[in-house]
Amino acid sequence: MKRLLIYAHMLALHGASRIVPEEERREWLKEWKSELWHVASLHTGEKTTAFVAGAFRDAYVLRADLRVARVRRSHAFGSSPLLCLLFLLVAALTSIGIAFLLPGTRAALLPSPYRDARTLVVVSRDGTAHSLQPSVSLDEFRYWQRSAQHVFSDLAFYQIVRRQLHIGHGAAVELSIARATENLPDLLQTPSFTASTRSTNDMPRLILSESAWRSYFHADPHVVGRVVFVLGEKASIAGVVRSDAWRLPGKADAWLLESEAHIGMLPSQAMGFVVARMQPSLTHDPAEDRWHMTVPLAGGVDGFECVSVRHFARDPFVFFAFAALLALLALPATTSLPLGEYPYNPQQQSLSLRLRRWLFLTAKLVLIVPVACFASLDVAQLFSDVQSVQLMVTFVAMLAALRWVLRDQRRRCPVCLQLLRNPVHVGQPSRNFLAWNGTELICVVGHGFLHVPEMPTSWFSTQRWLYLDASWRVIFRPPEVARTT
Amino acid sequence: MGAEAKLSHTAALILRAISAGYIYGFSVMEMTGLPSGTVYPAMRRLERDGLIQSKWEAETIATAEQRPPRKYYKVTRAGKTTLEASLKRYPLLEKMIPQSEEEHV
Structure with missing residues (x-):
């Protein structure tokens, strides 16, 4: 009978052990079984x-304690100010790292591959400098070639067309081809284009982008000299250029360099881009990277902008600054700007503590800028209209980030900068004019309470901090324990 | 730990019993008269707060005596400080459980 009872008790202990979380179960059961053996040997x-x-x-209490400890640990982990900054730093470094990996964004981050990028300009009609649409006709290009030698030392014309490229054996692929005058590589003066474009015969020369070479020619190392069929005629492949070597308007998979005679066969009103090298006599001021040009026409004058390629490289950052400014202006509509009322308390708010609080806010603001900037650039590369997507993503990201920075700062203890915990609702809305009604949060170390009004009133418009003096310390755990649990 | 004034009477009683030499759960139960459902959770929390620490008895000793090994508890330095403060708060504890030099195994 006694043996049967012991079996029943052991069975009950095993049943109770199922309540205990798995990581503690073995140890828990071992102790209880051992204790049961001793109890059973002494008692009825x-x-x-x-x-x-x-x-x-005991099993229920242990289970509840472990659950609470887990929640506290995760909260303690997330409320540390240093961890917050570390997280932002990692996010910033990650977005910068991704930007360097993506060819589109890497081009914006690396220095220009063109020699003297300031004097290399893209000529476009007034108001269209940042548009991806061509705005200059072939006729205008020819006119400048003849009559604007005092402004430009050299000029090239190109237009982006989407055409089939017959790569042999009956295979054809559709590519974006920049159909350009043959002086384009000499004008750009970049090692990538110059080295790879030595003429082998009188045929138009085709330069492939690295991505097109890999995708459609399987990275064939003997591709140079191969003859392909494009735009109704034969062309000889003259080389392959790195993806980030092209920094001019228009996305191209290949560049077809044609003689003046070939380009001259285009209609005179064919629209394209004009890239030119400014005369040194006009570019004395090193800060200047935009010039305006007025061209006489039969019925009046026409205005053109000559924008330096160096200026184009700054475009993503100019767009970011513009969108960030818009987000800053929109911020008051989404959250209140004041950080709250913090009464002066020389014991708990020394100059160094106040400085630390503002430094923390500044560090967060400084770190969210590269996160939003490079993340928006990275995301924009996934879409064809890079500029519009970058503007939208930057606006949304900066608005959300600025809002988070302010809200996070308001929810932190001004002394230890830990996130405040244990929100409780105090008061009743119906008594709003007689007593305060809102949420109270507490610093776990015991530095004070934060009172956030539910409904801002003339006498309680923003959150208020209430310092607790040393007499309250006895009810709080010591800082080193409170912060880690 | 330094949370001297926070111990409940029951927790202080258990801490005092362990300090007095009742170093495993069942002996604490016998000494304090508290049920197992109170003593074991309280000892676990005292250990979590660093006031006591546990150690399993060596298997060889238990095997030689033909019984399972026991889990023994002892009061830590922080536990002693806390107990001193608790004894000021609950002076009767000293009379209920007199301090003993020997461990009640």
């Missing part, structure tokens, strides 16, 4: 049964 069945009944309560 009734006392042993009472002892085993306590195991269920």
Whole structure:
């Protein structure tokens, strides 16, 4: 009978152990089984049964304690100010790293591959400098070639067309081809284009982008000299250029360099881009990177902008600054700007503590800028209209980030900068004019309370901090324990 | 730990019992008269707060005596400080459980 009872008790202990989380179960069961052996050897069945009944309560309490400890640990982990800054730093470095990996964004980050990028300009009609649409006709290009030698030392014309490229054996692929005058590589003066474009014969020369070479020619190392069929005629492949070597308007997979005679066969009103090298006599001021040009026409004058390629490289950052400014202006519509009222308290708010609080806010603001900037650039590369997507993503990201920075700062203790915990609702809305009604949060170390009004009133418009003096310390855990649990 | 004034009477009683030499759960139960469902959770929390620490008895000793090994508890330095403060708060504890030099195994 006694043996049967022991089996029943052991079974009950095993049942109770199922309540205990798995990581603690073995140790828990071992202790209870050991204790049961000693209890059973000294006492009768009734006392042993009472002892085993306590195991269920112990199992429930242990389970609840572990759950609370887990929640506290995760909260403590997330509320540290240093961890917050570390997280932002990692996010910033990650977005910068991704930007360097993506060819589109890497081009914006690396220095220009063109020699003297300031004097290399893209000529476009007034108001269209940042548009991706061509705005100059072939006729205008020819006119400048003849009559604007005092402004430009050299000029090239190109237009982006989407055409089929017959790569042999009956295979054809559709590519964006920049159909350009043959002086384009000499004008750009970049090692990538110059080295790879040595003429082998009188055929138009085709330069492939690295991505097109890899995708459609399987990275064939003997591709140079191969003859392909494009735009109704034969062309000889003259080389392959790195993806980030092209920084001019228009996305191209290949460049077809044609003689003046070939380009001259285009209609005179064919629209394209004009890239030119400014005469040194006009570019004395090193800060200047935009010039305006007025061209006489039969019925009046026409205005053109000559924008330096160096200026184009700054475009993504100019767009970011513009969108960030818009986000800053929109911020008051989404959250209140004041950080709250913090009464002066020389014991708890020394100059260094106040400085630390503002430094923390500044560090967060400084770190969210590269996060939003490079993340928006990275995301924009996924879409064809890079500029519009970058503007939208930057606006949304900066608005959300600025809002988070302010809200996070308001929810932190001004002394230890830990996130405040244990929000409780105090007061009743119906008594709003008689007593305050809102949420109270507490600093776990015991530095004070934060009172956030539910409904801003003339006498309680923003959140208020209430410092607790040293007499309150006895009810709080010491800082080193409170911060880690 | 330094949370001297926070111990409840029951927790202080258990801490005092362990300090007095009742170093495993069942002996604490016997000494304090508290049920197992109170003593074991309280000891676990005292250990979590660093006031006591546990250690399993060596298998060889238990095997030689033909019984399972026991889990023994002892009061830490922080536990002693806390107990001193608790004894000021609950002076009767000293009379209920007199301090003993020997461990009640």
